[in-house]
Amino acid sequence: MRTGHFKESTGQLIALTDNPTTKAWVAALVVALLAAPLLLGAYELGLLVTVLIAVVGGVGLNLLTGTTGLISLGQAGFLAVGAYGNAVLMVDYGWPVWLSLPAGGVISALISLLVGIPSLRLKGLYLAITTLAFSFIVSHIILYAEPITRGPNGIFVSGAEIFGFNVQKGPPLYFLTLFVSVAVVLLALNLQRSRLGRAWLAIRDHDIAARAMGIDLTRYKLLAFMISSFIVGLAGGLISLQIRFINIDVFGLILSIEALAIIILGGLGSIAGAILGAIFLTLLPEVIRIAFNLVLEPGSSFYSTYVYEIRGVVYGFVIVAFLRFKPDGLIGLWRDSKKFWSNWPLAY
């Protein structure tokens, strides 16, 4: 007689899920996402696009920081490279967007080698500072490489078409970002259960021990850098499509901190966590805005004057609070509530 849920083969152990309930819920989510343009207004749809872009960026960073344990404070740099790569190829060279978007990701992946190779010997804080330095250097180069990037003037991104649809607004943009984010999530999930993902986990837990077991640190760390930057570059390209005008101010340091906040809030190393974190952090400014509108008297300019500062303070408090009280993040909260639900009234 079977007395529990056993996994008897390697295939079962690494399968994404063998739980019919999970499958049903995922199917329901996919249907809901496909039907979203019919149900939501333009503003909500735009917000959903922002969430999906944040999901792409969060999943990308999560492969590097959560899975491989390489802390990066330079996400804004990779986003900028992806966004500029996409915008320049599309606007100035007339590439179709289905080609320029991945090309932006590829450029971002190649550039990541520039920071990846020097930082092979680094870990922890030194790596964080190197990536930070990298993002400053990138934004500086973009600012001064005027013939290519138009420097401080920025680029107006327009004319992105796939199958004759303008993918810069409304449902076409939504379906493009949905397609990219689903593809990226599937890619990340499958990477994590492959040989590559297991090697990354070993490097995260102890790089010297991993090396002693025969894991080629150079190769796997560089792969982590490249794949993560490719995904983040895609997110950058999507940002350039969504906001339609990019200049270097869009990609400030706060973006790198937001990216880290997303994966910390979600739960480091977990794809579902990155998605939850992206949803939470993208909707947080909306919540703040609504809350301030309720509290402040009409016509007060306090919120509009200090919108970035307020947002920063709230991000800061959320990061600190999660690290202190719930280091596992939202996904840990979800697991705990699941356990509580199934074990109640027992504690465990």
Place this chain on the structure above:
Amino acid sequence: MDFFLLLISTGLVIGASYGLIAMGFALVYKATGVVNFAHGELVMLTAYIAFSLTQIFGLSFIPLMLVTIPISMVLGLTLERIFIRPMLGEPVFSIVMVTIGLAVILRGVTIMIWGPDPHNLTAGVTRDVIRVFGIPFYAAQLMSIAALAICTTLGWAFLRFSRIGISMRAVASHETAALLVGISVSRTHAMAWALSSGLAAVAGVLFAMNFKLAPDLWFQGLKSFPAVILGGLDSILGAAFAGVIIGLIENLSQGYIGQGLREISGFIVIIIVLMVRPYGLFGDRDIERV
């Protein structure tokens, strides 16, 4: 030749402020093993506090420092108590992320209190030009170079001779062993935060006097990273000298190579230094047992 001397002199001035800021980073890192990403924000906040003090009481430089430094030390103690102490024993990554969170909080709060407009902080120091060996300096510029020299000497003597300084070095070299010989590790951590906030006040006030008191002052914290890395994260005196070196490199590269290199040459130096010596120029190489 004049151009060269001018670059050197301005390089020394900005380098002195990098050195002062970098010393604060190194002090906290040495005692607690954490890079305090909020240090730049502390520099900004203490400069703004000093500004308010001059506005209200009209203090001149020396009394202003005598008041500002204790205030900022108390501030550092409070922040350590609220944000960092509860994280004791957590992984370094978490604590560093807490300091990043603290950084954005402090930045936002400072700007919300004092507003986005830049101010001038003179603290009663003359704007006359003083010539030293024919090189023109403002008084405030000489003061920041002098402050670096004083702080470095004091820092060296403190770590070498004072009881707290020696216990700080003990905690840095081995936390558990320090605990075993009766040093209070948490008190040492708090002390490091207080002292580094005091240094932040010196750095902040002098920077604001030399340049401007604006809401982007926090960025000087990040711009001092090259000095911290060049000096090796855990070497306080190394950080001070490296600050001067970075200041000179920035100015010379801007002057002779050009194209806004001042903004990034320090970061290029970081990447090169870390490629050659991943633990910084003066830092200790740690050997790890698996």
